[in-house]
Amino acid sequence: MENLSAMVSAFGFNLSLVTANIVLPVGISFYTFQTLGYTLDVYKRRIEPERNWISFFGFVSFFPQLVAGPIEKAKSLIPQFNQGRVFDYQSGKEGLEMVLWGLFMKVVISGTCAVEADYAYEEYMTLSSPQLVLGQFFFMIQLYCDFAGYSLVAIGVAKLFGFHLSANFDYPYFSRSMQEFWTRWHITLNRWFGDYVFTPMIKKYGETPFRVWLVYLFTFFLIGLWHGPSWTYVIAFAGLAVYFIPRVFLNSKKRYSPVPKLGDLLDIFLLNLILFFHLIFFRSDSVSGALLFIKQMFSEGGWDWLATMPNEQFARLAFVVIFLLVEWMTRTIPHPFAGSRWPSAFRWPAYLLLFTWIANYMDKTQPYIYFQF
Structure with missing residues (x-):
């Protein structure tokens, strides 16, 4: 209107x-x-x-x-x-481990990142380039941990009742292309749009490259509108269709080895660089605000701030980096505890440490981002 x-x-x-x-x-x-x-x-x-x-x-x-x-x-x-069920100890154990790790991601990691991200977006006109870059980095991790953590909790709680829900995230920031990213981020939403929007339109209107790309554009446009009636969401998501052009028009489909090579690491970096800028529109209240944020990010000077970064900010950054390293080392399994053969002497201290962290952060945690959608 x-x-x-x-x-x-x-x-x-x-x-x-x-x-x-x-x-x-x-x-x-x-x-x-x-x-x-x-x-x-x-x-x-x-x-x-x-x-x-x-x-x-x-x-x-x-x-x-x-x-x-x-x-x-x-x-x-x-x-x-429609089927009967009895409590299964192994399923219950796996469910509780998923709940524990999911709460750690949502409450502790996302809550830690939210402090820096909110500050960057509230004061972006007065902050230097490195502060804004760092703030946006924290927002990317906040968004991922907020949603992926919540999904793990949901899947884990369902397991306690004997239900099996679909995986919703698969380490998406470790993807090597935009196509791979959308098979690993909010998997069930993208599968829904694929089954009920993308595939039927392709069958109806044909598979010429230009039409396929238009259907990609339209699908991402709808995903943007699903997040809210705002041009920021439309730009953040519909703009991603541009990166499907090589696949559609050039028929470029890379095959990746299970063990990332140097070129794969470069692809991961480039993908995250693209997402870095698109998610500025996702987080901003308006298109003009997003453009001002980007403009301020490329302003001159301020890089000496890195040498004088406050200890508290440095500690948060180090904490998040350690979390990402753990994610990288366990990227072939759903979460760090999955299929674990760790001895009890190691597992239980890890459980208690995470539980203590969660309890200490519980009163500081931020509202769940996706409630607004």
């Missing part, structure tokens, strides 16, 4: 619009996706309609993933409500 008013004003007319501020239920987009996917699957005869009301509404409102996913398909989750 605001864009319509601005467009009409450009032609010399004054359009007075009345809009309503609608309060939406928490998590509405996630269970809307699940029920819409169910409806489409039934319509396309991929699944049979569910006759058991308890199983169906359990699928719609399953509390661990109700407010933020993972977004589950009916064919994978509804049958789990």
